[in-house]
Amino acid sequence: MAVTITKDNLTEETAEGLVLVDFWASWCAPCKMMDPVLEQLESTYGDRIKFGKLNVEHNQDLAMNYKVMSIPSLVFFRNGKAIEKVTGVYPKDKLAKYLDKKLATN
Secondary structure, three states, X not given: OOEXXXXXXXXXXXXXXXXXXXXXXXXXXXXXXXXXXXXXXXHHHOOOEEEEEEXXXXXXXXXXXXXXXXXXXXXXXEOOEEEEEEEOOOOHHHHXXXXXXXXXXX
């Protein structure tokens, strides 16, 4: 299950390896559409990529810091550094190809 990310644990949770953080909000319909996709991908990639969820309603400063202007946004971290951001709803297959590419460059 994805780790809940807040300003208190972001640095610790993203410090090592590859981490995909989902910036979302409870009122966001596209975010709700992405939930099952991310859960399926976590079951496939969870041993190689850590998955996290960051509620932008409770962490607006972090959303601003990572230039998240719309949600859902997925911010990819490698060893503590945000390396890329994708925004919007993606089909599972397209997102899986994206994750495969990230793993290949790790």
